[in-house]
Amino acid sequence: MPTRDGGGVPTPQPIAATVLVTFLCVASPGCAEIALLPPDKSVLDLHVHTAGIGAGGSGCFISRGLRGGHKFGWYLGAFGTSLKELEREGDAVILSHISARVADSASVSKAVVLAMDGVVDAAGELDREHTQLYVPNEFLAREVRRFPNLLFGASVNPYRRDALQRLEQVKQDGAVLVKWIPAIMHIDPADPALTPFYAKLKELDLPLLVHVGQERSFGPARDELGDPARLELALEAGVTVIAAHIATTGRNEGEDNFKRILPLFGKYPNLYTEISSLTQINKMGYLYKALRYPGLPDRMLFGTDWPLQFFPLVSPWYQMGRVPLRRLSQLGKLDNQWDRDVALKRAMGVPDAVFDRTWEVLKIPRE
Numbered sequence: 001m002p003t004r005d006g007g008g009v010p011t012p013q014p015i016a017a018t019v020l021v022t023f024l025c026v027a028s029p030g031c032a033e034i035a036l037l038p039p040d041k042s043v044l045d046l047h048v049h050t051a052g053i054g055a056g057g058s059g060c061f062i063s064r065g066l067r068g069g070h071k072f073g074w075y076l077g078a079f080g081t082s083l084k085e086l087e088r089e090g091d092a093v094i095l096s097h098i099s100a101r102v103a104d105s106a107s108v109s110k111a112v113v114l115a116m117d118g119v120v121d122a123a124g125e126l127d128r129e130h131t132q133l134y135v136p137n138e139f140l141a142r143e144v145r146r147f148p149n150l151l152f153g154a155s156v157n158p159y160r161r162d163a164l165q166r167l168e169q170v171k172q173d174g175a176v177l178v179k180w181i182p183a184i185m186h187i188d189p190a191d192p193a194l195t196p197f198y199a200k201l202k203e204l205d206l207p208l209l210v211h212v213g214q215e216r217s218f219g220p221a222r223d224e225l226g227d228p229a230r231l232e233l234a235l236e237a238g239v240t241v242i243a244a245h246i247a248t249t250g251r252n253e254g255e256d257n258f259k260r261i262l263p264l265f266g267k268y269p270n271l272y273t274e275i276s277s278l279t280q281i282n283k284m285g286y287l288y289k290a291l292r293y294p295g296l297p298d299r300m301l302f303g304t305d306w307p308l309q310f311f312p313l314v315s316p317w318y319q320m321g322r323v324p325l326r327r328l329s330q331l332g333k334l335d336n337q338w339d340r341d342v343a344l345k346r347a348m349g350v351p352d353a354v355f356d357r358t359w360e361v362l363k364i365p366r367e
Contacts, residue, residue: 035346036327036330036331036334036343036346036347037106037107037339037342037343037346038107038342038346038352038355041105041106041107041108041109042107042109042355042356042366043105043107043108043109043302043338043342043355043358044108044109044110044111044112044302044355044358044359044362044364045102045108045110045111045112045302045303045304045306045338045358046111046112046153046177046209046242046274046301046302046303046358046362047112047114047209047244047274047276047303047304047305047306048098048111048112048113048114048153048303048304048305048306049113049114049116049305049306049307049308050079050091050094050095050098050113050114050135050140051075051079051091051094051116051133051135052086052091052094052135052139053067053083053086053087053091054091055086055087055089055090055091056089056090056091056092057090058090058091058092058136058139059134059136059138059139060091060134060135060136060139061128061131061133061134062132062133062134063131063132063133063219065132065219066132066133066218066219069219071217074310075307077310078307078308078309078310079094079097079307080094080097080101080307081093081094081097091139092139092143095113095143095144095146095147095150096147098111098113098147098150098306099147099149099150101336101337101338102149102150102338103149104336105336105338105339106336106339107338107339107342107343108338108339108342109149109366110149110150110151110364111149111150111151111306111338112150112151112152112153112176112177112362113140113144113150113151113152113153114135114140114153114155114179114209115135115136115137115139115140115141115152115153115154115155115179116133116134116135116155116179116181117134117137117155117156117157117160117185118130118131118132118133118134118157118185119131119157119184119185119186120157120159120160120185120186123161124159124160124161124162124163125160125161126160130186132184132218132219133184133218135155137152137154137155137156137166137169137170137173137175140152140153140154141154141170141173141174141175145174151174151176151364152170152173152174152175152176153175153176153177153178153179153209154167154170154173154175154177154178154179154206155178155179155180156170156178157180157185157187158187158194158197159186159187159193163197164196164197164200167197167200167201167204167206168200168204170206171204171206175206176206176207176362176363176364177206177207177208177209177242177362178201178206178207178208178209179209179210180208180209180210180211181210181211181215181218182210182211182222182225182226182230183211183214183215183221183222183223183225183226184215184218184219184220184221184222186222186225187225188225188230189210189225189230189231189233189234190229190230190231190232190233191233192233194233194234195233195237198233198234198237198238198239199237201234201237201239202237202238202239205240205363207239207240207241207242207272207361207362208234208239208240208241208242209242209244209274210231210234210241210242210243210244211226211244211245212226212227212228212231212243212244212245212247212257212261213226213228213244213245213246213247213248213249213250213257213258214226214249214250214257216249216282217308223250223252224252226247226250226252226257227252227253227257227260228243228247228257228260228261228264229252229253229260229264231243231264231271232264232268235264235267235268235270235271238270239270240270240272240361241268241270241271241272242272242273242274242301242361243261243271243272243273243274244273244274244276244277244303244305245273245274245275245276245277245278245283245305246258246261246273246274246275246278246286246290246296247260247261247273248277248278248283248286249282249283258286258289261273262293262296265295265296265299266295271299272299272300272301272361273290273296273299273300273301274300274301274302274303274358275287275290275300275301275302275303275345275350275354276302276303276304276305277305277308278290278345279314279318279319279341279344279345279348280308280313280314281312281313281314281315281318284318287345287348287350288322288348288349291348291349291350297350297351297353297354298353300350300354300357301354301357301358301361302342302345302350302354302355302358303358304337304338304341306337306338307337309337309340309341314341316328316331316332316340316344317332319344319347319348322348323344323347323348327347330343331343331344331347342355
């Protein structure tokens with residue numbers, strides 16, 4: 001039976017993971033070369049989203065455009081909630097769902113849940129009219145404390161008039177990184193005006209997880225701001241930069257973003273990437289290319305981009321022809337989304353060191 005930790009979160013016994021791995025291997029001839037799941041809950045997911053409508057006084061909001069579009073219903077279902085539940089229980093109920101699913105995972109022990117700052121106006125204040133999704137740091141920092149298996153990922157738009165003070169506050173509140181999506185937050189990472197912000201990130205030892213490449217999960221996006229070449233100012237400042245999704249999809253200056261980021265890894269030892277979303281149907285083949293690029297697996301970290309793990313966006317069967325059929329069949333039987341993502345990426349050739357390195361780069365001690 002599961003135990004419960006101090007926060008009341010169900011935690012599977014370590015033996016559960018071992019039994020599951022053993023069963024999956026025994027069930028398939030030739031499986032011994034790699035178990036689908038690690039032998040214990042040893043994985044950290046650094047890329048997990050939440051959202052809200054402002055219920056329960058969270059301060060979250062979703063723009064009218066997003067709420068009126070077809071994606072809103074998809075995302076509610078992917079979060080495992082409904083509009084009625086949010087209105088009744090408050091936005092923090094999504095965090096309860098995340099924590100329960102992570103606790104149910106045989107492979108993932110902790111997840112970094114990401115706040116999301118908005119667009120900032122000329123006065124350095126939040127521009128609600130042009131912000132598509134807002135998840136305040138204050139709300140998230142407070143709520144994740146209730147769940148020992150969740151960590152606080154902050155988000156601070158550097159154009160806020162008090163951005164440096166906000167960085168100090170999120171560090172004090174336990175943030176393990178700062179997250180940007182420049183294309184929807186209207187941040188130019190190459191803007192020299194951000195130099196003091198980068199200096200503060202380095203001083204506070206806060207990594208910057210930044211979306212690079214095309215952005216299609218939201219509404220209108222300024223994709224030129226997702227050009228990986230714009231990261232060089234932060235990298236020159238010594239910030240630990242984690243380029244989300246290896247800049248897959250989209251083009252800038254006539255060149256694929258994926259090709260544009262590759263030379264930066266040889267130039268900057270403080271540049272990392274993460275492999276969230278790389279099993280999605282619109283990013284087929286990129287992970288295999290990245291795993292073959294010399295030295296790039298040594299800069300990879302693990303993330304899922306949860307809740308974007310639903311069919312038809314993601315399916316193990318999209319890897320048919322690259323992953324043996326017996327493994328795809330086994331993967332399809334894994335109910336837990338985190339386990340399925342870990343197992344699929346391992347089957348695709350992601351080395352164990354990628355999962356280990358995520359803890360090291362974020363400087364989070366393993367329990």
